[in-house]
Amino acid sequence: MNAPAQAKAAAAPASPLSPLARLTQAWQAISPRERRLVLLAGGVVAIGLVVGLLDWSRGERARLARSLPRAEAQLEQVQEAATEITRLRGETATPRAAGPALLEAAQASAKSRGLGLVLQASGDGLQVKGQAGLDAFVDWLAALQRDQGLRVQRLEVQGQGSAASIDAVLVQHDG
Secondary structure: OHHHHHHHHHHOOOOOOOHHHHHHHHHHHOOHHHHHHHHHHHHHHHHHHHHHHHHHHHHHHHHHHHHHHHHHHHHHHHHHHHHHHHHHHHOOOOOOOOOHHHHHHHHHHHHHOOOEEEEEEEOOEEEEEEEEOHHHHHHHHHHHHHHHOEEEEEEEEEEEOOEEEEEEEEEEOOO
């Protein structure tokens, strides 16, 4: 019983073969015709991989060529916005009127625009009532927001021909 195990151990080499050595040994074991077929199959696979890689590369180049103008336009917008932010950070904030000065500034602004509005101070803002053209009124509100930081808290508008009846509450908002 011990004799077959000893014969097997004597037949096996002392160190196992490396994968490259086993591959070389298997290569040498096949016939020259089979070697050519294996080389041909390997060549076909390699050509297929190269063609696939080239096709993928061409597709990606086309995709990038389509998206590059859009990305450049976005970059330009971001750069313009960054320039504007830098410019605005450098500006000092104009002091905004408060209390009676705010009421006077808003009344002067409404009068200069020809708006028939009655303004009254109320808390941290203004109560606005009267008749005015809607376009002129909206422009006036935008100017008040920009210049005085006043925002609309409540607004009721009822159309009456070319003029509108307006009842609004504006509050001062910093930010």
